[in-house]
Ligand SMILES: [Fe+2]
């Protein structure tokens with residue numbers, strides 16, 4: 001069954017959301033590089049790659065459904081942060097906004113009885129639970145560390161152990 005143009009538009013918007021998240025995480029890599037927190041930079045690099053993978057997943061799905069992928073402009077992200085905590089506050093806010101965005105695509109697919117899209121989006125709903133949890137936990141750790149530079153360096157080393165697909169340090 002051909003994909004509805006409204007759902008196609010919503011998925012294209014979601015592809016842009018994922019690419020925008022990827023670009024913002026890359027800006028966070030820039031920030032961590034600048035302040036020599038290589039572990040945090042590595043962790044954010046993985047996060048960046050995950051978001052690219054999310055965009056690719058939606059790209060492939062839309063294409064598999066015979067839809068037309070439309071690539072919109074990605075806004076310029078800011079790499080200016082005052083603290084490590086501020087980075088994770090921004091990351092958490094971004095994930096919460098992305099959850100809301102996926103929810104709205106899901107609601108539309110439900111309204112239009114597009115069961116294949118609902119099934120595909122299920123993975124994204126589960127992923128968002130993980131993403132918000134990871135950002136909340138990491139923000140909590142960063143706040144706990146506070147001004148203790150020695151503890152921050154320990155956390156930095158731990159962040160370098162992040163595995164692919166969200167496993168490892170900080171979730
Ligand atoms: Fe994502």
Ligand SMILES: [Fe+2]
Nearest residue numbers: 021051095131
């Ligand atoms: Fe994400």
